[in-house]
Amino acid sequence: MMRSVALFxxxxxxxxxxxxxxxxxxxxxxxxxxxxxxxxxKRLKPNVMILVDNSGxxxxxxxxxxxxxxxxxxxxxxxxxxxxxxxxLKSAMATFLQTSATIARLGVTKFPVDSxxxxxxxxxxxxxxKSVTDDGTDPVLSANAQLANxxxxxxxxxxxxPTGASLDFLxxxxxxxxxxDSNDDFRDDFVLLLTDGLPNCNDANPNQLCSCGGxxxxxxxxxxxxxxxxxxxxxxxxxxxxxDNAVDRVKALxxxxxxxxxxxxxxxxxxxxxxxxxxxxxxxxxFARDCPNGTDAECGAGGSCNNFTKKCxxxxxxxxxxxxxxxxLRKISESFLGDxxxxxxxxxxxxxxxxxxxxxGQSLAAGPTTYSFDPASNKVTFLGAxxxxxxxxxxxxxxxxxxxIVERF
Numbered sequence: 001m002m003r004s005v006a007l008f009x010x011x012x013x014x015x016x017x018x019x020x021x022x023x024x025x026x027x028x029x030x031x032x033x034x035x036x037x038x039x040x041x042k043r044l045k046p047n048v049m050i051l052v053d054n055s056g057x058x059x060x061x062x063x064x065x066x067x068x069x070x071x072x073x074x075x076x077x078x079x080x081x082x083x084x085x086x087x088x089l090k091s092a093m094a095t096f097l098q099t100s101a102t103i104a105r106l107g108v109t110k111f112p113v114d115s116x117x118x119x120x121x122x123x124x125x126x127x128x129x130k131s132v133t134d135d136g137t138d139p140v141l142s143a144n145a146q147l148a149n150x151x152x153x154x155x156x157x158x159x160x161x162p163t164g165a166s167l168d169f170l171x172x173x174x175x176x177x178x179x180x181d182s183n184d185d186f187r188d189d190f191v192l193l194l195t196d197g198l199p200n201c202n203d204a205n206p207n208q209l210c211s212c213g214g215x216x217x218x219x220x221x222x223x224x225x226x227x228x229x230x231x232x233x234x235x236x237x238x239x240x241x242x243x244d245n246a247v248d249r250v251k252a253l254x255x256x257x258x259x260x261x262x263x264x265x266x267x268x269x270x271x272x273x274x275x276x277x278x279x280x281x282x283x284x285x286x287f288a289r290d291c292p293n294g295t296d297a298e299c300g301a302g303g304s305c306n307n308f309t310k311k312c313x314x315x316x317x318x319x320x321x322x323x324x325x326x327x328x329l330r331k332i333s334e335s336f337l338g339d340x341x342x343x344x345x346x347x348x349x350x351x352x353x354x355x356x357x358x359x360x361g362q363s364l365a366a367g368p369t370t371y372s373f374d375p376a377s378n379k380v381t382f383l384g385a386x387x388x389x390x391x392x393x394x395x396x397x398x399x400x401x402x403x404x405i406v407e408r409f
Contacts, residue, residue: 057266
């Protein structure tokens with residue numbers, strides 16, 4: 001399986017992709033992208049905190065309910081037999097947590113934690129006990145996944161969508177914040193965000209309508225981008241779209257080497273503000289969807305692939321029902337696996353001669369015992385002894401791989 005440098009198969013330094021200008025030596029502009037990667041083939045299973053949106057909009061039906069046409073809110077829940085976002089999410093998560101229980105150390109946190117706008121303030125299902133290795137831990141991981149499933153199955157949606165503040169809380173969770181310190185467990189850290197709605201609930205939202213009262217201008221109303229039925233009175237700030245703060249919280253997690261996987265659940269995320277904010281969060285989270293083979297099919301139903309960047313135009317994993325959510329979760333879980341000798345580059349060299357490959361500080365020349373580069377797929381494949389070394393690497397004894405890519409002249 002082809003491996004991207006942004007997937008679970010590598011330990012990736014936050015901010016490791018940098019673009020900067022070379023000193024001008026000819027009257028042409030030159031730019032270089034550098035991918036720095038620490039490869040640990042025999043890596044430990046990652047820490048994955050599932051952050052579940054339990055807001056009132058999760059009660060909305062997947063499609064209009066003939067038996068109860070007006071159902072779909074905490075005060076008017078849909079009857080059995082009328083699938084809702086929360087019922088479909090519960091079904092897909094039950095399967096995922098049963099079939100993929102041992103792929104990671106899993107935990108669960110929900111938001112909001114009240115019927116209004118209170119953000120996450122505690123982890124509902126903690127990670128399982130720490131272990132130096134993963135030997136013999138599958139029963140413990142399975143048991144913890146079932147605890148996670150039990151919690152999710154018992155969710156009753158209500159309240160708003162304090163996504164940004166809840167992400168901010170997870171940025172303080174010690175189990176996700178030990179990279180590089182004395183408690184480092186040598187595991188990748190991820191937040192798996194499952195959300196159906198637009199982030200709001202920010203009293204400090206700079207686009208609030210509180211200051212203008214009932215005389216807000218069209219520009220102010222547009223900037224607020226109200227996510228509720230009204231953005232007046234107590235909702236003059238809380239009701240406004242909290243886009244920038246949510247994206248900034250994802251960036252802050254990335255700076256702590258915590259990547260965010262974004263799964264958008266609901267048909268209303270196919271366009272508009274919902275799609276825009278989740279795309280931005282997915283890109284900043286360091287786990288945007290890619291299409292290494294350059295096909296639209298890799299990007300899901302209705303998705304499209306940018307053949308130059310090998311990235312999907314919809315950066316987050318999108319699901320409008322339980323079947324699509326299950327498929328998205330399956331694709332994410334497959335990302336834990338991969339070939340440690342294959343890398344997709346984050347930028348495309350303008351010429352194969354302008355790709356530098358450096359392993360443990362030593363520059364390599366392409367060849368049958370070092371590596372090959374395929375311009376069509378933008379993939380580097382390590383060969384011979386170099387591949388053997390990557391396969392033998394561990395978190396305690398990693399291999400440092402660096403790609404320097406000249407993109408244009």
